[in-house]
Amino acid sequence: MLRVGLTGGIGAGKSTVSRLLTGLGAVLVDADVLAREVVAPGTPGLAAVVAEFGSGVLAADGALDRPALGRVVFADPRRRAALNAIVHPLVAARRRELRAAAAEDAVVVEDVPLLVETGAAPGYPLVVVVDADAAERERRLVAERGMDPADARARIAAQAGDGERRAAADVLLPNPRREPGRPDPLPALVERLWRERLLPFEAGLRAGRPGPVPDGEPTAADARRVLARLEAAAGRARLEQAASWPLRARVPAEGGLASVGYVGAGPGRFASADPGCAVVVDVEGEVAGAARVGGRA
Template sequence: MLRVGLTGGIGAGKSTASRRLHELGAVLVDADVLAREVVAPGTPGLAAVVEAFGPGVLTAGGELDRAALGRLVFADPAQRQRLNAVVHPLVARRRAELAAAAGESAVVVEDVPLLVENGMAAEYHLVVVVHADEAERHRRLVADRGMDPADASARIAAQARDPERRAAADVWLDNGGDPERLRQQVDRLWSRRLLPFEDNLRAGRLVPAPALALLEHRVGWAAQAARLAARVERAAGDAGRGVEHIGSTAVPGLVAKDVVDLQLAVGSLAAADAVAGELAAAGFPRAEGDWWDTPKPSDPDPDRWRKCLHGGADPGRPVHLHVRVHGSPGWRWALLFRDWLRADADARAAYAGLKQRLAAGCTSTGEYADAKEPWFTEVAHGRAEAWAAASGWRPPA
């Protein structure tokens, strides 16, 4: 089952996107609908709201007066938190029940207005944000919903700002203009990413790395890595001892293949095996075979150099997830190499030049990786260790 979190500011058009995804075949779980359900007349949820806010939030017929409650909570953050403490656990329980009933091959889209505000992004395989700027959303709330302008402003102000949503978004859908354009974006998302992602997830299939091509550094790589790392950390649970963005995409200014490398530290190889299923369920299936760090092991304990390699199931974001034992040579080297390149402009330029020369002459990523090894052995290890000694560098505890 693929779980997609869909969100966006009030008035952005999130409901339009969710309806279209439902038409295409997604199982839709609407948090707004559930929020109404859990406070319907006669429910424990409604009784708890009345206890918290008084009988003034009820209509003459005994239903929740949403307008009256809205005036209380959207003007006062403390009151809003009080309401959330009552309603959100009830909604979360129903969301989980509905998602569990959807079936193994379902694409479950959870329409959650406050997904970003409540820090829920790591719960999903993918987060989709529907966007329109604040002025346009305010206009829609007043013109289309008949909302009082001051109330519309208060509701917008009570939600996350665009930079916060961008940080959480794997997919950003622009709904600032023609609704047909939003529909087209949703259709492409469904056919090109969501359906293949679900198929890969169910099959435990990794997305292959892209063809050998070096790109100029992209600012967005760091944000993508942060979102992925949060999902890995959640999946690993207590077995994890930290997730780090490593490799060339983690070094500003360095050319890189468009693959995000992450490193999950665990306490032992047994722990790496134990979390493999959870990682796969979170969208990071395990690669087949035995994997070793370089230099090749030659000491009496070769397992010190072993790692488990996972990849990503999302066709929109190739990932390499290296699961290494905390404190092992490979774990330490990945962090040292990254930090050395970040700190030493000359080293960074030398490595970039090497990468570009080799990429121009190699025909596959495997050939390219092998061709870099002499530089690591003859140049990088010694210089990086010297930098670590001079700078006092230490890996994370």
């Protein structure tokens, strides 16, 4: 199974990409859908929200009045943090349940709007960001969702900046304003991502096979993402070679390397199964120890 984190700013087009990936065969775990489920009428989540924000965030039928709650939290970072502290753990628990129910060979795409803001991106083997600049996203929110311009700007400002999301992206899917009369390039980009990156990555993980060495040279952003992912999995890591593929790193213990896309590559050694990012990781002491044992034998 391959877990993919999908994100992008509000209005960027995540829902379109989610729909395209689902059509290709991905299993979708939509954080927005889960966020509604965990605060549905009668749930402990809704009771906790009302206890924190008062009955003014309830509609006449007892359901959560999301626009009313949004007016409270999007203008106040402290109130937004209080809401996140209630909802995020509930969504995370439900997400784990859905992942556990997926098939062994599934590509599980987790649509998480606040993936970067919550610091969760390094915990995924691959992060895909749908990218559109803030001005275009504001236009879409106003023109396509009927949102008030000031409300649209407030919601955009409450999220990570475009640069932060781009830095977190292993794959960046540009989704700018479409020119009239021109075909939408996004479906072809998603299909190529599925065929050339996601399916081979999943197959490599299942087979315990490291990915190939990609063309070109790694960037500084590639190295930062690799290091953050290794630190999330193993607690501590250092890059020993970042100028060419494969990147080479060292960690103190195996930790959760398998959970972020690494497979065994020999005694005390692991490698990424990602066909777009070749990394070799040595576990401190284990490679040398294995060599000494082999020498005595």
